[in-house]
Amino acid sequence: MADCYVINRELIAMVSIIMGLLYLVLGPLFGGLVTGLDRRISARMQGRFGPPILQPFYDVLKLFEKEQIVVRRSQNVYVYFYLLFIVFTGVLFFMGEDLLLVIFSLTLAAIFFVLAGYKGGSPFSIIGAERELLQMMAYEPMVLMMAVGMYMATKSFYVGDIVTSPAMPIMLLPGIFIGLTYVLTIKLRKSPFDLSTSHHGHQELVKGITTEYSGPALALIEIAHFYEVPFLVGFVFLFFGSHWLLGLLVCAAVYFLEILIDNTFARTKWQFMVAASWVVAAIFGFGNIIILSLLG
Amino acid sequence: MTLAFLIMIQNLVLFLIGFPALAALILAGVPNNNFRNRLVWVFGLIILVVSVVLVVGFGSISSEMLSFHSKALEKVMFYGEWVMSLLILVLSIKHKKLAPLFLVVIQTSLLTWFELGYGHQLEAANNLFVDKLSLVMALIIGVIGSLICIYAVGYMKEFHEKQHPEIKDRRALFFFILFFFLSAMFGIVFSNNLMWLFFFWEVTTLSSFLLIGYKQNEESINNAFRAVFMNLFGGVFFAMAIIYLFLTTNTIELNQMLGLGGLVMLPVVFLSIAGMTKAAQMPFSSWLLGAMVAPTPVSALLHSSTMVKAGVYLLIRVAPLLGGTLAGLLVACVGGVTFIITSFIAISQSDAKKVLAYSTIANLGLIVMCSGIGTPAAIWAAILLVIFHAIAKGLLFLSVGVVEHKLHSRDIESMDNLIIKMPRLAWMLLVGMAGMFLAPFGMLISKWAVLKALVDANPGLTVVLIYGSAATLFFWVKWMGKILAVVQPEKTDETGISRSEWTALYALVTATIAVCLTFPLISRLMIEPFVFGSSTATTILTRGNSLIMIIMMGFVILFRFSLPKKDEGERIVETYLSGLNVDQRNAYSAPLGATKSFISKNYYLSKYFGEKNLSSIGVATSWLIVMLLIGSSLPWLV
Numbered sequence: 001m002a003d004c005y006v007i008n009r010e011l012i013a014m015v016s017i018i019m020g021l022l023y024l025v026l027g028p029l030f031g032g033l034v035t036g037l038d039r040r041i042s043a044r045m046q047g048r049f050g051p052p053i054l055q056p057f058y059d060v061l062k063l064f065e066k067e068q069i070v071v072r073r074s075q076n077v078y079v080y081f082y083l084l085f086i087v088f089t090g091v092l093f094f095m096g097e098d099l100l101l102v103i104f105s106l107t108l109a110a111i112f113f114v115l116a117g118y119k120g121g122s123p124f125s126i127i128g129a130e131r132e133l134l135q136m137m138a139y140e141p142m143v144l145m146m147a148v149g150m151y152m153a154t155k156s157f158y159v160g161d162i163v164t165s166p167a168m169p170i171m172l173l174p175g176i177f178i179g180l181t182y183v184l185t186i187k188l189r190k191s192p193f194d195l196s197t198s199h200h201g202h203q204e205l206v207k208g209i210t211t212e213y214s215g216p217a218l219a220l221i222e223i224a225h226f227y228e229v230p231f232l233v234g235f236v237f238l239f240f241g242s243h244w245l246l247g248l249l250v251c252a253a254v255y256f257l258e259i260l261i262d263n264t265f266a267r268t269k270w271q272f273m274v275a276a277s278w279v280v281a282a283i284f285g286f287g288n289i290i291i292l293s294l295l296g
Numbered sequence: 297m298t299l300a301f302l303i304m305i306q307n308l309v310l311f312l313i314g315f316p317a318l319a320a321l322i323l324a325g326v327p328n329n330n331f332r333n334r335l336v337w338v339f340g341l342i343i344l345v346v347s348v349v350l351v352v353g354f355g356s357i358s359s360e361m362l363s364f365h366s367k368a369l370e371k372v373m374f375y376g377e378w379v380m381s382l383l384i385l386v387l388s389i390k391h392k393k394l395a396p397l398f399l400v401v402i403q404t405s406l407l408t409w410f411e412l413g414y415g416h417q418l419e420a421a422n423n424l425f426v427d428k429l430s431l432v433m434a435l436i437i438g439v440i441g442s443l444i445c446i447y448a449v450g451y452m453k454e455f456h457e458k459q460h461p462e463i464k465d466r467r468a469l470f471f472f473i474l475f476f477f478l479s480a481m482f483g484i485v486f487s488n489n490l491m492w493l494f495f496f497w498e499v500t501t502l503s504s505f506l507l508i509g510y511k512q513n514e515e516s517i518n519n520a521f522r523a524v525f526m527n528l529f530g531g532v533f534f535a536m537a538i539i540y541l542f543l544t545t546n547t548i549e550l551n552q553m554l555g556l557g558g559l560v561m562l563p564v565v566f567l568s569i570a571g572m573t574k575a576a577q578m579p580f581s582s583w584l585l586g587a588m589v590a591p592t593p594v595s596a597l598l599h600s601s602t603m604v605k606a607g608v609y610l611l612i613r614v615a616p617l618l619g620g621t622l623a624g625l626l627v628a629c630v631g632g633v634t635f636i637i638t639s640f641i642a643i644s645q646s647d648a649k650k651v652l653a654y655s656t657i658a659n660l661g662l663i664v665m666c667s668g669i670g671t672p673a674a675i676w677a678a679i680l681l682v683i684f685h686a687i688a689k690g691l692l693f694l695s696v697g698v699v700e701h702k703l704h705s706r707d708i709e710s711m712d713n714l715i716i717k718m719p720r721l722a723w724m725l726l727v728g729m730a731g732m733f734l735a736p737f738g739m740l741i742s743k744w745a746v747l748k749a750l751v752d753a754n755p756g757l758t759v760v761l762i763y764g765s766a767a768t769l770f771f772w773v774k775w776m777g778k779i780l781a782v783v784q785p786e787k788t789d790e791t792g793i794s795r796s797e798w799t800a801l802y803a804l805v806t807a808t809i810a811v812c813l814t815f816p817l818i819s820r821l822m823i824e825p826f827v828f829g830s831s832t833a834t835t836i837l838t839r840g841n842s843l844i845m846i847i848m849m850g851f852v853i854l855f856r857f858s859l860p861k862k863d864e865g866e867r868i869v870e871t872y873l874s875g876l877n878v879d880q881r882n883a884y885s886a887p888l889g890a891t892k893s894f895i896s897k898n899y900y901l902s903k904y905f906g907e908k909n910l911s912s913i914g915v916a917t918s919w920l921i922v923m924l925l926i927g928s929s930l931p932w933l934v
Binding site: 008034057058061067068069070071073074076077080083084085088092097098100104105107108111114115117120121122123124125126127129130133134136137138140143145148151152157210212261278282285286289290292293 | 405427467507733734736740749751753754755756758759762763765766767769770773774776777778780781782783839841842845848851855859860867868869870871872873874894898899904
C-alpha cells in the first residue's frame with residue numbers, strides 16, 4: 001500500500017514535469033494557431049477572406065527583424081519580466097499547482113505589463129496602462145471566485161486534483177462558469193472590452209499600452225499573449241474535471257463565442273465594463289458560492 | 297523550566313517595559329538637541345538588541361506566567377491614571393472640548409469607584425506573562441519601533457530647521473513621548489493583569505493624543521481631540537469589561553478570562569469594542585485619518601506599525617472565544633465592512649499619507665475579520681498580517697516622509713519622474729508597495745491565508761476580500777506607475793537626507809524582503825505553535841508553495857538588477873505625441889505654431905469611490921453592527 005502510494009506520487013511528479021515542458025514548447029504554438037484561427041474566423045464573419053492561419057507567427061518573426069527603438073532604456077526589461085511571469089504562470093497551471101498561486105502569478109505578470117505602459121511615458125500609453133488596470137480590477141473578483149468555487153466543488157485548490165476529479169465542477173458551478181466566460185472577454189482583450197490596447201490602430205488611444213513598444217519588444221509581447229491563451233482556455237477546461245473530451249469541446253465553443261462577441265459589439269466605456277463585470281460576478285459568481293455554502 | 301531561566305525572562309521583560317520609560321525621562325531632561333539625538337540612537341539600539349535577544353534566546357518557550365509583584369509600581373499606575381485623566385481634563389477645558397471631558401470624567405469615576413471599593417481584592421496571581429504572540433509583538437515593537445525613533449532624529453531636525461520653522465521646537469517632549477510610548481506598548485503585550493494592561497492602554501491613548509496635537513495649529517488640535525475622544529470611548533468599554541469580569545468571576549487576569557471559555561461574553565465583546573476603537577475600525581475610523589497631521593514618524597510608529605496593532609492584539613487574544621459565536625460573526629462583519637469600504641475610498645485619494653492611512657485601516661479590518669472568525673487558520677492569518685503589515689507600512693510611511701520633505705508635497709500627483717529624481721527612495725516606495733499587495737510579498741501571502749481561512753469557515757465572507765483586493769490592486773499599481781513614469785527630463789538629487797533616515801529605510805527594506813523569504817520558518821517556529829499548539833504543516837503554505845514563492849521572489853530581485861545602467865545600442869527616441877515633439881518630452885508643436893504641452897494624471901474615480909458617500913455608508917452600517925454586537929452580549933437580553 002505504502003509502496004503503491006510512493007510510486008503514484010512519483011508518477012504524478014513525472015507527469016506534471018512533462019506537462020510543464022510540453023507547455024513551454026507547445027504553448028506558444030497553440031496560442032499562435034488559435035490567434036491565427038481567430039483572425040481567419042473574424043475575417044469570415046466580416047465577409048473577408050482573411051490572412052493565413054500562420055500569419056501571427058510571420059508577424060512575430062518580422063518584428064524580430066526590426067530595429068529596436070525605445071523611449072527609455074529600461075522599458076523593455078518590464079516586457080521581459082511580463083513574458084517571464086506569463087510563462088511561469090502557465091507552467092504552474094500545467095504542472096497542476098495551486099490555482100490561487102496561478103492567479104497571483106498571473107496578476108504579477110499583468111502588473112509588469114501595466115508598468116511597461118507607464119514606463120512608455122506618452123499620454124497614450126499611460127492612459128492605456130490605467131485602462132488595463134481598470135480591466136484587471138473588473139475581472140479579478142470573478143477569477144478569484146472561480147478558484148473559491150473550484151475548491152468548494154472539489155475540495156482542492158490544486159489544478160492537478162481538479163482535472164482528475166471524477167465530479168464535474170460545472171454541475172455545482174454553473175453561475176461561476178457564466179461569470180468566468182463573461183470576464184474572459186476582458187482577459188482575451190476582445191471587444192467590447194479591448195479598452196487598454198486596440199487591435200485596430202488609428203483610434204483615440206493609438207495603440208494604448210503598447211504605443212511606445214516596437215520591433216523585438218513588441219514581438220515578445222505578442223509571444224506573451226500566445227503563452228497566455230492555453231491557460232486562459234484551461235480555466236474553462238477545469239469546469240469539466242476529468243471529462244476531458246467534453247471539456248475540450250466546450251473550450252472550443254466558448255472561444256468561438258468570444259470571437260462572435262468580439263465581432264458583434266462595439267467597444268464600451270470603462271464605467272460599463274467595471275460595473276457590469278462586478279455585477280455579473282456578484283450575481284452569478286457570489287450567488288453560486290452562497291448557494292453552495294448553504295447546501296453545505 | 298528552571299527558576300533561573302524564568303528569572304532571566306522576567307528580567308528581560310521588565311527591562312523592555314522599564315528601560316524605554318527611563319530613557320524617555322533622560323531624553324526629556326537633555327536640552328541640547330545634538331546630544332539628545334545621539335542618545336536616541338543609543339537607546340533605540342539598546343531596545344532593538346534586547347528585544348531581539350529576548351525573542352532569539354527564549355523563542356522556544358510556549359507560555360510562561362510571571363508572578364512579578366510590586367506595590368510601588370501599582371501605586372505609580374494608580375496615581376498615573378489620575379494624572380493622565382487630569383491632564384486630558386485640563387486640556388479639554390482649555391480648548392473647550394466637552395465630549396472628551398465627559399468621557400474622561402465617566403472613565404475616571406468608574407475606575408476610582410472600582411479601585412477604592414475593591415482595591416484590596418484586586419490581586420492578580422500573575423501580573424505578567426510571555427508567550428509566542430507577545431514575543432512576536434515585542435519583536436515588532438522593539439525592532440520597528442526603535443528604527444522609527446532613529447529615523448525621527450533626522451526627520452525632526454529637518455522638520456524644525458528647514459521645513460517648518462514656524463512650529464515651536466518641542467523635540468525633547470516629542471522623544472519623551474515616543475520612548476514612553478514604547479514602554480507602554482511592551483507593557484500591553486506582556487501584561488496578564490487586565491488593570492495593568494488597561495493602564496498601558498491609556499498611556500498609548502494619551503501619547504497618541506499629545507503627538508497628534510504636536511504642531512499645535514487648529515487642525516492638529518481638533519484632530520487630537522477627535523482621536524482622544526474615540527479612544528476614550530473604547531477605554532470606557534475596556535473599564536466596564538474589567539469591572540464586569542471582576543464582579544461576576546472575581547478575576548482580573550487575562551489568562552483566567554480566556555480560560556472561562558464562552559461563559560461570560562460581555563467582557564469579551566466589550567474588550568473587542570475597545571480593540572476596534574484603537575484599531576480605527578469603522579465607525580471609529582475617522583480619528584486615524586485625522587492623525588495624519590502628526591509628523592510622519594508618529595504616523596509610522598503609532599498609527600500604522602504598533603499602536604493600532606495593540607487594538608488587534610487584544611482581538612487576537614480573545615479570538616478563540618469569539619470563534620463560532622454570533623458576537624464573533626458580528627466582529628468579523630465590522631472588519632469586513634471596514635476593509636471593503638476603506639479599500640474603495642483609497643482609490644479616490646491622492647494625498648499619499650491618506651492612501652496609507654486608508655490602507656492601514658483596511659488591513660486592520662482584515663485582521664479584525666480574522667479574529668471574529670476565530671478558527672486557528674484565521675488566527676494564523678491574522679498574525680501573519682500583523683507582522684507583514686507592520687514592516688511594509690512602516691517602510692512606506694518613512695519613505696513618504698522623506699519624499700514629502702524633498703518635494704514639499706505629499707500629493708501622489710507630484711511624484712512624476714520620482715524614479716529619476718530620487719531613484720533610491722523611489723525603489724524603497726516600490727518595495728513597500730509591492731510588499732502591501734503583490735505576490736510573492738508578505739501581505740499577499742497573508743491575504744491568501746485569509747482567503748483560505750474564510751473559504752473553510754464562512755465562504756460568504758470571501759466576497760469582501762475578493763472585491764476589496766481588486767480595489768487594493770488598483771490604487772497601489774497606479775501609484776507605482778506614477779513613480780516609474782518619466783514624462784520629462786529631470787536631474788537626480790537625493791542629497792540632504794540624513795544618515796538616521798537612510799539607516800531606518802535600508803533596515804526596513806531589508807526586513808520587507810527578508811520576512812518574505814523566511815516566513816515559512818517564522819511561521820513554523822513562532823506562529824503555528826501558538827495557534828495550533830504544535831508545528832503542524834498548514835495547508836496553505838505547503839513546502840511546494842513556499843518554494844514557488846521563493847522562486848518568484850528570486851525573479852523579482854533579478855528584475856531590479858537587470859535594469860540597464862548604460863547604453864545597449866537601442867535607438868532612443870521621443871515619446872509619440874501625435875505631433876512634432878518640442879524640446880521637452882511633454883510638449884509638441886500644434887497647428888498655427890502653437891506649442892501644446894500635456895500633463896498625465898491618474899484616475900481617481902472620485903465620482904464612484906468618493907470619500908464622502910462611501911464613508912457615510914460604512915459608518916452607518918458599522919454602527920448598526922456594533923449596536924447588535926453590544927446587544928448580543930448583554931446577559932439580560934440573551
